[in-house]
Amino acid sequence: MLPAGELPRRARQVLAVLAARHDRIQSKDALADAVWGEDLPGNHAGALEHYVSVIRRRLQPQGSPANWFIVTRSGGYLFDTGRACLDLADLRQLLRKLDSLPPGEQRLPVHEQILELARELPFPEDPYADWADPVRAEVSVAAVNALLKLADAALAQDAPRSLRLAQEAIELNPFLESSYQAAMTAAVAMGRPDDALRIFERCRQVLDSELGVAPSAELAQIKREVLASRSTEAPPPAPPPVAAPAPHVPVVPSERFLGRVAEIRLMLEPETPPVVHIVGPSGTGKSAFLTELGRHAPGRVGIGDAGPAVGVLRLAWLRSALTDLDAKPEAIEAVERAQPDQPLDQAALELIATTFDRAEQVYLAVDDARDLDAASVAELAWLSRHCPALRLVLAYEYPSQIAGRPVAGLGTPVVLRLSPLTAEELAPLGDPGLRELTGGIPALVAVARRSHEVASAVAMQIARRRTEWMPSLAWEVLRVTAVLGDLGAAELATLTGQPVTDVLAAVDALVHACLLSEGPNGQVGHASTLVREAVAAQVSAATGIYLRKQLAAAS
Numbered sequence: 001m002l003p004a005g006e007l008p009r010r011a012r013q014v015l016a017v018l019a020a021r022h023d024r025i026q027s028k029d030a031l032a033d034a035v036w037g038e039d040l041p042g043n044h045a046g047a048l049e050h051y052v053s054v055i056r057r058r059l060q061p062q063g064s065p066a067n068w069f070i071v072t073r074s075g076g077y078l079f080d081t082g083r084a085c086l087d088l089a090d091l092r093q094l095l096r097k098l099d100s101l102p103p104g105e106q107r108l109p110v111h112e113q114i115l116e117l118a119r120e121l122p123f124p125e126d127p128y129a130d131w132a133d134p135v136r137a138e139v140s141v142a143a144v145n146a147l148l149k150l151a152d153a154a155l156a157q158d159a160p161r162s163l164r165l166a167q168e169a170i171e172l173n174p175f176l177e178s179s180y181q182a183a184m185t186a187a188v189a190m191g192r193p194d195d196a197l198r199i200f201e202r203c204r205q206v207l208d209s210e211l212g213v214a215p216s217a218e219l220a221q222i223k224r225e226v227l228a229s230r231s232t233e234a235p236p237p238a239p240p241p242v243a244a245p246a247p248h249v250p251v252v253p254s255e256r257f258l259g260r261v262a263e264i265r266l267m268l269e270p271e272t273p274p275v276v277h278i279v280g281p282s283g284t285g286k287s288a289f290l291t292e293l294g295r296h297a298p299g300r301v302g303i304g305d306a307g308p309a310v311g312v313l314r315l316a317w318l319r320s321a322l323t324d325l326d327a328k329p330e331a332i333e334a335v336e337r338a339q340p341d342q343p344l345d346q347a348a349l350e351l352i353a354t355t356f357d358r359a360e361q362v363y364l365a366v367d368d369a370r371d372l373d374a375a376s377v378a379e380l381a382w383l384s385r386h387c388p389a390l391r392l393v394l395a396y397e398y399p400s401q402i403a404g405r406p407v408a409g410l411g412t413p414v415v416l417r418l419s420p421l422t423a424e425e426l427a428p429l430g431d432p433g434l435r436e437l438t439g440g441i442p443a444l445v446a447v448a449r450r451s452h453e454v455a456s457a458v459a460m461q462i463a464r465r466r467t468e469w470m471p472s473l474a475w476e477v478l479r480v481t482a483v484l485g486d487l488g489a490a491e492l493a494t495l496t497g498q499p500v501t502d503v504l505a506a507v508d509a510l511v512h513a514c515l516l517s518e519g520p521n522g523q524v525g526h527a528s529t530l531v532r533e534a535v536a537a538q539v540s541a542a543t544g545i546y547l548r549k550q551l552a553a554a555s
Helices: 009-020 028-036 044-059 087-100 105-118 133-154 159-172 177-189 193-211 217-230 261-268 286-296 316-324 329-336 346-356 374-386 406-410 423-429 434-438 452-467 472-484 489-496 500-512 529-536 541-554
Strands: 070-073 076-079 275-279 301-305 362-367 390-396 414-417 516-518 524-526
Touching: 009 028, 009 044, 009 076, 028 044, 028 076, 044 070, 087 105, 087 133, 105 133, 133 159, 133 177, 159 177, 177 193, 177 217, 193 217, 193 452, 261 286, 261 414, 275 286, 286 301, 286 362, 286 390, 301 316, 316 329, 316 346, 316 362, 316 374, 329 346, 346 362, 346 374, 362 374, 374 390, 374 406, 390 406, 423 434, 434 529, 452 472, 452 529, 472 489, 472 500, 472 516, 472 524, 472 529, 472 541, 489 500, 489 541, 500 516, 500 524, 524 529
Parallel strands: 275 390, 275 414, 301 362, 362 390
Antiparallel strands: 070 076, 516 524
């Protein structure tokens, strides 16, 4: 094993990027962009040569060009897995091996090997780096898939192990319903119905608070079966005596889908454009919108998530969508046989196209569509051209996200921006203060009347996600208005020490993200009380006092 931990921090980053992209040569520009981002050193090519030299000297002190595992190729570098072992390369090889095995028990040892390699996510030093995200997602999906396959195999003979494996899958991906279903099934097999109900409730809370959706019909059916099995244990209790009605405390039934009537109707019109983009910042309810579309067009909406679609999982989103649409087994097999680095061939595309050969419109919806690679976009374009009934629905956060990305090649004939829910759309919930509390953000509506800790955590997550693409000044404006309330541009410029033009640009971005709202006098303030309180809680009392003094002095 090579002692990579002894390398300098920047050298470890260079090594990590090359390991993550071991299957292709990295030009010096691409490598520098991943390591330094926008903070490139003056001579990044020279800096890279230095760090590669450090890696070679430290890890292969007796090496030579004939056996260095960091190979110089075409003006760039390649991690040669034939000269040094790499767990990621071994994992990808095992995933390819799975594709060559028929269904059956002979796949289980391979799943065990995959799990051994994938249990710990790679590159722990760089968990949020853009270059690390696709690989970490690939490894996570591989681990969860292996856990669920092994849990299913263990269910009949060793239900406790099946439950442990399913719970491990939940910890790795708390949003995957199949993990909860496996855990509930194992708990029932062990004669622990209360545990199965607790697992269901955890799933419901996670999906509700984070995504604003309810558990699937399959999961709800398991819950009903568990409750039915317990219903004969005791007769129902006598009804309590009638008492005076308690004060009404509104509870938000977050599983109810609210608003979006015009958008849903547009999607269902006979002449819907062939490509529709659904956009809106984090927490807008794009995933819930796609699910709701499926309720209005049962059997005609297939949904896939392109977020983790990397490497051998490049077409995982398409397989999921075809499964929703009850595609022919041959069509799904054509997707499963696809090589990660090659587009689908003509025969495979023609098989898949039979799924969309219908009299009524059929929808292929791709969540996190900004991450679609060039091959996937080319395949979607082919299907769109050859399948008259097919409608592509692409969901992502901002139109600017797809600039320069392959998905932009599909065109943008219709872009539907999911705005905050209005007071009228929230009226069925019977809570007149909900619009001001949440700003109409669906993810906040789902948790508005939950515990303070849950609501505050979701509000902070939304604020962070919606500002991550903005300059740092935007967050400072958000902090100042959280503490001091509505302010004008001149006041914000004084308090932040930044030019008015820069402040106005930050305000524009925050208003566009529906975090700030404008008053009639030109002042701006938080659009959501929950977000304002969550941000204000991160500001110390000393800072608050200082800001108030500054504001008083400027008045």
